[in-house]
Amino acid sequence: MFVFLVRRLFQAVMVMLAVAFIAFLMFRYLGDPVNNIVSQDATQEQREEVRQRLHLDDPMIMQYGRFVANAAQGDFGMSYRNSRPVSALLAERLPATAELVLVAALLSLVLGIPLGIYTALKPRGILSQGLQILSLIGISLPTFVTGILLILIFSVWLGWLPSFGRGEVIDIGWWSTGFLTLSGIKALILPSFMLCLFQLTLIMRLVRAEMMEVLRADYIKFAKARGLRNKTIHFRHALKNTLIPVVTIFGLQLGGLIAFAIITETVFQWPGMGALFIQAVNFTDVPVMAAYLVMVSLIFVIINTSVDLLYNVIDPRLRADPTRASGRGA
Amino acid sequence: MSDTSFTGRLRSFADSDLFYSFRRSKTTVIASIALALLVFLAVFAPVISPHNPFDIAGLNLLDSELPPSWQEGGNPAYLLGTDTQARDVLSSLLYGLRISLLVGFASVILAAVLGVFLGLVGGFVGGIADAIIMRIADVLLSFPAILVALLINGVMRGILPANQQDSAAIVVLVLSIGLTNWVQYARTVRGSTLVERQREYVQAARTIGVGPLRIMLTHIMPNVLGPVLVLATINLGMAVLTEATLSFLGVGMPATQPSLGTLIRVGNEYLFSGIWWVVIFPSATLAVLVLAVNLIGDWLRDALNPKLR
Numbered sequence: 001m002f003v004f005l006v007r008r009l010f011q012a013v014m015v016m017l018a019v020a021f022i023a024f025l026m027f028r029y030l031g032d033p034v035n036n037i038v039s040q041d042a043t044q045e046q047r048e049e050v051r052q053r054l055h056l057d058d059p060m061i062m063q064y065g066r067f068v069a070n071a072a073q074g075d076f077g078m079s080y081r082n083s084r085p086v087s088a089l090l091a092e093r094l095p096a097t098a099e100l101v102l103v104a105a106l107l108s109l110v111l112g113i114p115l116g117i118y119t120a121l122k123p124r125g126i127l128s129q130g131l132q133i134l135s136l137i138g139i140s141l142p143t144f145v146t147g148i149l150l151i152l153i154f155s156v157w158l159g160w161l162p163s164f165g166r167g168e169v170i171d172i173g174w175w176s177t178g179f180l181t182l183s184g185i186k187a188l189i190l191p192s193f194m195l196c197l198f199q200l201t202l203i204m205r206l207v208r209a210e211m212m213e214v215l216r217a218d219y220i221k222f223a224k225a226r227g228l229r230n231k232t233i234h235f236r237h238a239l240k241n242t243l244i245p246v247v248t249i250f251g252l253q254l255g256g257l258i259a260f261a262i263i264t265e266t267v268f269q270w271p272g273m274g275a276l277f278i279q280a281v282n283f284t285d286v287p288v289m290a291a292y293l294v295m296v297s298l299i300f301v302i303i304n305t306s307v308d309l310l311y312n313v314i315d316p317r318l319r320a321d322p323t324r325a326s327g328r329g330a
Numbered sequence: 331m332s333d334t335s336f337t338g339r340l341r342s343f344a345d346s347d348l349f350y351s352f353r354r355s356k357t358t359v360i361a362s363i364a365l366a367l368l369v370f371l372a373v374f375a376p377v378i379s380p381h382n383p384f385d386i387a388g389l390n391l392l393d394s395e396l397p398p399s400w401q402e403g404g405n406p407a408y409l410l411g412t413d414t415q416a417r418d419v420l421s422s423l424l425y426g427l428r429i430s431l432l433v434g435f436a437s438v439i440l441a442a443v444l445g446v447f448l449g450l451v452g453g454f455v456g457g458i459a460d461a462i463i464m465r466i467a468d469v470l471l472s473f474p475a476i477l478v479a480l481l482i483n484g485v486m487r488g489i490l491p492a493n494q495q496d497s498a499a500i501v502v503l504v505l506s507i508g509l510t511n512w513v514q515y516a517r518t519v520r521g522s523t524l525v526e527r528q529r530e531y532v533q534a535a536r537t538i539g540v541g542p543l544r545i546m547l548t549h550i551m552p553n554v555l556g557p558v559l560v561l562a563t564i565n566l567g568m569a570v571l572t573e574a575t576l577s578f579l580g581v582g583m584p585a586t587q588p589s590l591g592t593l594i595r596v597g598n599e600y601l602f603s604g605i606w607w608v609v610i611f612p613s614a615t616l617a618v619l620v621l622a623v624n625l626i627g628d629w630l631r632d633a634l635n636p637k638l639r
Contacts, residue, residue: 018469030488140621142571144578145613148598152610156602163602259474266579267598281484281581289484300472 008308012301017068019297023290024067027077028056030286076291081283086291090273095175096166097272100264101257103188104196109250112200113243116207120215121234123208135201143260147194147267154190162187164269191268195260199253206249210242217241244314251307255300351633361625368619372428379421384586398607411607414600422593423612429589430616433503434570440508441569442562445515446555450546452516453523464520467513475510479572482506483581496584503582507572514561522554560634564627567620574616590616 042050051057055066070076076086119128138146155163167183169176178184214220215238223233262274269275273292280288343349352358371378398411398419411419452460470478483506490498526532527550535545576582577591578598585596590612597609 015469015472026485026488030485137621140624141617142574142578142613142620144575144594145617148594148601148609148613152601152606156604156606256474259477262476262480263575263579277480278579278581281480281487284484284488286488289481293481296477297473304472 004312005309008305012305015301016294016298020068020071020294021064023071023293024064026286026293027067027290028060028063030284071291071294076294077287079280079285079288081279081285081288086287089276089288090291090295091174092176093271093273093276095177096270097258097261097265097274099178100188100191100195100270100272101254101261103192104199104257104261105250105254107192108196108199108203111196112203113207113246115200116204117211117234117239119204120208120211123212131204135204138197138201143194143198144263144267146197147190147264150190150194151267161190163190166271191264191270194267195257195264198260199250199257202249202253203246206246207242210245211238214238214241244311247314248307248311251303251310254303258296258299348633352629355629357625358629361622361629364618365622365626368427368615368622369431371424372431375424375428379418379424381418381421383417383422383425397605411605413597413608414605419607419611422588423590423615426588426590426593426612427615427619429500429583429587430570430573430591430619433500433507433573433583433589434566436504437507437511437569437573438562438566440504441511441565442515442558444508445512446519446551446558448512449516449519450523450551450554453520454527454542454546454550460520463516467516470510470513475568476572476575478510479506479576480579480581482509483576487581496586499583499587503573503576506576507569510572511565511569514565515558518557518561519554522557523550526550526553556634560627560631563623563630567623567627570616570623571620590619 055063058066074087076090078084079086079089082089115131119125119131122128141149151163154161162183165187166178167185167187168181169178169184170180171177178188220233220238223237228237258274261270261272262278264270265272265274266278273295276288277292279285280292352362413419413422448463452463483502486502486505487495490502495502523546532545532549535549540549573582573589574591574594577589578595580595583589583592585592588596593612594609594616597605597612600608
């Protein structure tokens with residue numbers, strides 16, 4: 001287990017260094033940073049002076065080292081467009097995205113698993129078949145089209161829910177939360193539903209397929225032969241084994257949720273990191289792009305590494321430690 | 331026995347397992363008809379569309395925001411209504427479909443060519459080249475495609491001078507989608523190349539002194555292309571969707587040369603003024619297009635998978 005942990009952490013660090021290198025290349029070579037600082041009619045000497053002051057004439061490897069050291073302390077420089085520190089911009093946008101993704105992730109689990117179980121247990125029911133068709137449509141509809149439809153129905157026609165913004169937020173320290181006000185919660189409903197829809201259908205289909213497979217296994221037949229009640233068989237014996245792949249897919253898809261939050265935030269004008277990133281792409285605000293890239297990669301790497309480790313704990317067959325796998329180490 | 335004339339080939343295709351399984355699957359037949367219709371409309375858009383949406387002189391602002399012709403206040407000249415600048419929705423939709431399909435096909439071709447080549451090199455040459463290609467592929471795969479495409483898009487916009495961004499938008503889009511999606515092709519082709527290069531015909535070619543590039547392209551490539559076709563079909567839906575998403579986010583096609591995604595973005599701004607037809611019709615077209623391509627792709631994957639026969 002220890003060897004596995006160390007190897008996995010080493011891989012994670014390597015990926016982060018590679019991402020930081022890409023971010024550094026963008027930062028350094030996408031347009032001349034000096035041009036973004038000095039005034040248009042600065043002389044060549046003034047430019048050289050700025051260049052030296054910012055250490056932009058150092059060897060590349062030293063500049064890269066400094067970039068990584070600064071990034072590790074959360075310093076990504078100033079935004080070209082807003083003239084504010086990038087870290088402050090990201091920090092004030094983080095809570096909005098985090099709350100949106102969290103709610104969407106929970107929704108997809110809370111709705112997806114029961115629906116999956118239901119469609120697996122009653123595959124011929126009308127409701128199940130309807131759900132299957134709905135899920136096919138849900139996967140095929142582009143997410144922003146779903147969002148627009150939701151706005152059209154629930155905001156424009158029915159007028160029940162707000163179509164943009166976070167509603168009223170309450171500041172707790174530097175974190176601003178929309179969970180504590182009614183308007184905040186109402187504002188969350190449509191965006192989080194739009195964001196979770198793809199993952200919801202995915203989890204539903206996965207649980208359904210796994211459950212149907214497990215229900216054919218021998219140990220389920222034996223459980224039936226022993227005369228256990230259906231409820232016990234389905235929820236105590238079958239469900240447990242169904243959930244193993246769900247953990248992996250869920251973990252991997254969390255990253256997808258963060259990426260797709262970019263689209264949701266654009267549709268609902270949600271003041272999160274994704275909306276900030278789109279602005280940065282539009283105006284080639286390189287420091288913001290680089291910082292977003294590093295930050296999102298860090299989240300991805302943390303999720304992927306923890307899923308791998310978690311998987312190791314859940315499924316004993318996969319333990320990489322050879323002594324354990326052969327049963328001697330336990 | 332084998333008849334190589336065109337009708338002969340057509341007949342042997344009609345007798346094949348593939349065509350049989352195609353006829354048996356009703357959804358696939360319907361999806362194919364829908365896709366064929368959309369492609370036809372896109373190709374002949376300049377002929378079919380009743381108005382030219384880019385001809386500013388032909389616009390009459392009195393005709394702006396007209397609802398579809400079957401609704402009260404609709405004008406039969408504008409079947410699907412007009413937008414806020416009196417452009418015919420049906421005509422902009424047809425031109426938009428054209429651009430969406432063009433970007434979709436072009437980026438799939440780019441991704442396939444790049445992926446097949448890198449996969450062949452990785453599998454055949456091996457060593458450092460293989461290691462580098464596959465590590466890049468691993469890193470790309472660990473990020474969602476849309477994020478990678480956005481990033482490439484942003485970098486290329488940074489390189490281009492501001493006044494050329496609109497005219498180069500289509501190239502930027504094709505590059506950012508193509509450079510994101512080559513990984514699957516490369517992995518598949520590399521896998522089959524590793525198997526093929528052990529075969530006798532490759533050894534025979536080597537013995538008589540055929541160069542490595544020629545072995546890769548004329549000997550191995552024809553034998554590893556099968557799965558690539560399936561991948562390309564499945565990928566087309568993804569590519570069209572990615573293009574629409576980028577355009578919707580405002581970093582794709584400009585409003586002067588709109589794709590379906592751009593039309594949806596522009597229409598979305600007027601959602602609250604109640605002119606739903608400007609946004610609903612492009613959205614529905616996009617949804618039908620993606621659904622049709624995905625259904626055909628799924629069928630092709632299952633039909634060519636010997637395990638499912």
